[in-house]
Amino acid sequence: MLPLFDDERNRRKINLGGASSASSHAAILDQAKARRMEREAQRLRADSAVRLQAWWRGVHEAKKVKAEMRRVFEGDVLGLTGLRCLVLIGRDEEVLGAWSSAMTEETLLKNDESWKVLVRQASLLLLQSVAQNPRSKYALAHLRVLGILISHELDYLLDHGLYSYLGRAISNIPLEAKSSASLPPLVSLVTSPLSSPRAFPDLVVYILTIPLLPNRLPLASLTTLSSRIPYAQFTALEPSRIVASLEGVSAAHLLANLLAFTPPRYSALPPPALGGYLHLFAALLAIFPANSFEPPKARSTPSRPTALSDSDSDSDAPASTTVRVVSTFNAPPPLPSFDQRTTKRLLVLPSPSHIHSLLSTRAPRPALISFFCSLGVSWPAKWGRVLGAVVVHTGGGLIREIYRSYVRGTGLGRDDNPTKLMDPAHAQHWPSLLFLADLYTQSLLTMGDDEFFAPASNATSAPRNPLTLDELTSFSRQLLNIAFVLYWREDQAGIAEGTVPGLNGGLRWEGAREKVTRCLQAIHARDSRRSFTPPGHWLVSSQIDMHSFVEAALAEERQLTSETDLRGRQSKAQIAFMSPRLGVLHNIPFAIPFEVRVGVFRHFVANDMLSRGRLESYGGGRMHQVHNWGAGRTHVSVRRGNVAQDGFDKLGEADLKSPVEITFIDQFGQEEAGIDGGGVFKEFFTSLCREVFDTDRGLWLATKQNELYPNPHAYATEPHSLNWYRFIGRILGKAMYEGILVDVAFAGFFLAKWLEKQSFLDDLASLDPELYQGLIFLKHYTGNPEELSLNFTVAIDEFGVTKTIDLIPNGSNIAVTRENRLQYIHLVSHYRLTKQIKLQSEAFFEGLSEMIDPKWLKMFNQQEVQILLGGVNSPVDLEDLRRHTAYGGVYDDAEETIVAFWKTVNSFDQEQRRALLRFVTSCSRPPLLGFKELVPNFSIRDAGNDESRLPTASTCVNLLKLPRYKSERVLRQKLLQAIHSGAGFDLS
Known part of the structure; x- marks a missing residue:
């Protein structure tokens, strides 16, 4: 080994170059940082090597120890020492298998505390082994031992997840392996602890949530499980705790399994247990967002707006x-698709048979x-x-x-x-x-x-x-x-x-x-x-100030109109969200007095006119028109004998919110003169209504009460007929927009469609009395409805050919029974009152909506809309009429003929007064809020001294042209002759 000081790696490299050195200050710092990182990496490698060596030595020693313990275990499989070795060895399948195979009830149940402690730990090892591989070669031996121990160590096993392991074991056996030998002992282990109240919640959470549980078990085991479930213990369940431990999918499987096991036992369950069961179901259903089990079918966006909400709904x-x-919030993600068998069981939940059994x-x-x-x-x-x-x-x-x-x-x-x-x-x-x-x-x-x-005192069985x-x-x-x-x-x-x-x-x-x-x-x-x-x-008049309410509603409508221009048509929910007062008017309008709502409606129309420059102002209930007879007006010539066809041809695409000037062409091809400076639109409209609402034309039919509704026949749904309905809707909307009363009555069920309201069975009485009586008979029939041989179809006759229409898919093969007869009655009524006139109504409302915003009409019910159209069906108040009558020519309120006129009219009965009103204004009913609302006012003008002439009228301006009769008797005779003959209309 070289001396320490000779190690080149440890020598400090010193640069003596001074300022002439090529290395900058930054380079020196980078080099120092790099050396520091290299030293840190070397330290980490050394630490890792030490830990790896320690781990290897531990593994090596553990193997040696386990081998030694296995040797000891093999020498004492049934003894305490062998058991201690088994617990220390842990999950070793060969060791566990040898032990469980050798154990008997006598050897297992020793009265020794050390032995008991070790056996408990061994039982958990057996449970873990079975949960991991329930079809192993030792699984049956493990289950046999657990079957012996469960009654003696139940509390310990429940505390340590007995049902969790059993649930995993059953789930790990494939569906197609229901003949597995492990399933019967597993079911026995599941049912053995159920005498303990502690076991039932775990059974619910870990066993009854297994997907397709009834399909996994052999018939004998399924019968055993079903019969041993302690249904009476539903009383003690805490639904909130059960739900807290489940996910949505598990809750769905729990619902399906409960529906497979429990309904046959409903009648035997005591009320408290059934109550607990229903509370559990309620809590489980609360986990799921709407439509989780049956997502709604996607619907294409309609090609045109419509006021119908139930026109073709068969849901x-x-x-x-x-x-x-429709919620504007993000919906929760849908549940994953279920097996068809699970879905079938879940469909039991809302089925009529299940509801009846409950x-x-x-x-x-x-x-x-x-x-x-x-x-x-x-x-x-x-x-x-x-x-x-x-x-x-x-x-x-x-x-x-x-x-x-x-x-x-x-x-x-x-x-x-x-x-x-x-x-x-x-x-x-x-x-x-x-x-x-x-x-x-x-x-x-x-x-x-x-x-x-x-x-309520009716003592009969009716x-x-x-x-x-x-x-x-x-x-x-x-x-x-x-x-x-x-x-x-x-x-x-x-x-x-x-x-x-x-x-x-x-x-x-x-x-x-x-x-x-x-x-x-x-x-x-x-x-x-x-x-x-x-x-x-x-009414809620006592809770709000009506004047403030109206002002706020108008402000909200203006704001909503601008929002609609930006975002498109608003739903009722959006309207209620942005405009509380409009929410009241559109959903519970009857909470506000009718007269107030009529005033709000007139304000809405006036605001629309103001925005179009048609009004100078609107106040005190009176519209102040802009008299620009030329610009922006639509000029139309119509022939006297072809008013409807010419109107259809020339006004089909016209802007009817602008003034329309009508010129009549007489039978000689000459233009007739008008007197109001703005044409004779009201007369045109009266003649048009007389033609288009004539039931002989085929577009409309009348009920027994002479109330009109669209013809349901197939030819009325052809494109040309639908264009006529659309045109009539526009013209009728024009009348409502201009405040012209219409002397026509519509059937209530048809008016209901304007307002997106549902028609009831009783509405059918006016449309088809025989069918209505038949449905009432069926509803109250005390025998078996199947004796009547009815099915879910309806027969319609067109041009002598009878066609059968299914009310529901495959309806011809579904019999009407005691359980579904109300559904049948509702569907028949819905078909006759709504579906048969769906296309006609949609076309009509599309035209109407071009003139009158649908949300304006939603402030009224059917009867009130009829009043808006044709005035109030109440006695003619002569004092009110006289106060709001204007005079022309030589007439005034004190003139001799006028005094005689009012004296004569005062002697008329109500029918004669209505006839007079129809003669002068074209409508027999007075305006809703009195004659101050009649525009123009009821007027009387002198028509000369010729007492042989009959009175005449210009209905376009509500004008009666009355000759100066000297005799009250002659005045009465001539006036009655004129108003009852319908003659005397004059344009001069």
Whole structure:
């Protein structure tokens, strides 16, 4: 070895070159850093070498020690020393196999503490071995030993993951190996500890979550497991702890396995156990986001906007009176696809047969309600079918029970304290109220008005409303207060993001609001047809200042219009989020007085006109038009005998929001003169309506009450016919835009489509009385409905040819039964009231929407829209008419003929007064808010001294041309002759 000082590596290299050295200061620092890093690397290599050598020596020594212990073990397999060596050796399959093969019950169960401690540790080694390879050559020996030990060391094994290891062992046996000899002893080990209450939660978490568990076990083992599960112990389960230890996929497998084992035993389960079982299901369902089990089918974007929400929906979800809210938040990722057998078992959950079996038990109502609420949140696609099954099975009894026992006495929606609605103290009440709202809404879909209004004292067996009218009055007020608070809150972000307390699955306040609104609208629809609530019941006037409300609503609408221009059409949920007052007007408009809403509607129209330069101002309910008769006007000539066709040809693409000037061409081809400086559009419109709404033309049909609806026949869906519907919609929208009253009545179920509302079974009575009576007979039929040989089809007759239409896929092969007859009744009604006129209605509403923003109309129900179109169907108030009548020529209020005129008209009955009104204004009904709203005002002008002439009228300007009759008798005779003959229209 060289002397230390001669080692070149340790010599310090000194540069004596001074300033002339080629190395800079930076280079010297880099070299020093490099040498430092090299020394650090050498140190690490040396440390690693030391550790590696130590490890190698340890392994080498361990092998020697294990070999020695194995030698000792082989010499004392049944003794204490051998057992101690086995535990120290650990997972050695040959050693464990030799020991378990040699053990017998007598040798295992020694009364020695040291032996017991070591046996416990050995049992864990056996469990680990079986879990890793349950089909090894020693597995049966291991399982035999564990079978002997389990009853003596149960607590120790449960504490150290017995069921976790057993679950892994069963899972590691392939599905196709269900004949494996290891499975029967494994199932025996699973069931042996179940007498201990501690075992059941582990069984649920580690065994019942195994995918396709029933398919993995041989029949004998499956029977053993199924019969030994302690179902009564569901009472003691803590669902929150179970759920906390599971992932979504494991929870789905647990649901599927429970549905394979438990339903046949529902009737034998005591109510507390069934309650625990349902609470567990509710908690498990809460893990999954909506549509996890059955994602909704993607739908293409419609080519044109439409106001229809239920026009072609065949889903099982309950038909909604509001647009279903689509969350704008990111949805959780979907679950991985399941095996077909798992999916089939999960489909049992919302099936009518499963629902019926649950409802046949004595399940505690709170648990049942919790289960149904969770099912509705996680599986909305099947929710309508579930509700229908509940209604069929309980016959309204459950509705009555839930309301009287769980909803009526709660603090939710009370008039004296509505603001405490979202207090967590109400958590226990929300599930009952929301489930009741959904359930009652579903029942109304197939409840006729005769049943709805049946007296509670009716002692016959005839069906009746499950809630009395007094109860409905209280319940609807409760719902109204809840809905109003949820729409009115300025914190709409909290409504969209916050969840309802007490509900599994995290239902958001937005979803709860939709459920409440849907039920509220359905009850209000019945009250609108036949009132049963006291005056002012639906109003919230006492809670808000109406003047401020209107001003704020107008401001919100202007802001929303600008947002819509930027982002496109807004949903109801978005409108409610951005505009609380518009949310009230669009969803629960009946909470605001009708006159206020009409005023808001007129403001919306006026604002639109102002934005187009058509108005100078709008105030005091009066529009101040801009009189620019030339620029921006549409000029159209129409022939007297071809008003509809010429209007269709020339106004189809015109901007109808601008003034339209009509010139009539007489039979000789000459232009007729107009008198209003702006054409005679109102007369044109009156003539047009007379033609296009004539049922002989084939576009419209009339009910028994002479109410119009689109013709459902196939030729009405041809492109040319749809263009006519679109044109009629535009023209009718023009009338509403200009404030022209239309003397035409539409069927309520057709008007409902304008407002995205659901038509009910009772609407069918006006459309097809025979079909309605047949469906009512089926609903109340006490025999077996299958005796009637009905299936899920509907027959339609067109031009003498009968066609059969399936209501659901393969409907011709699905019989109508006691369980599904309500679904059949709903589908038949839906087809006749909605689907048959789908295309016609869409075309009509597309044209209407070009003139009237759909969200403006959503402030009204069907009856109110009819009033907007044609005025109020109330007696003609002559005093009001006289106060708002203008005079021309020599006439004034004190002139002799005018005095005689009002005296004569005052003697008319209401039919004669309506005839006069129709003669002068073209509409027999007075304006909604009185004659001050008639534009132009009702006017009377003198028409000369010739008393042989009849009075004439210019309906385009609401003008009566009245000759100066000297005799009151002659005036009466001539006036009645004119108004009843329909003659006398004059343009001069």
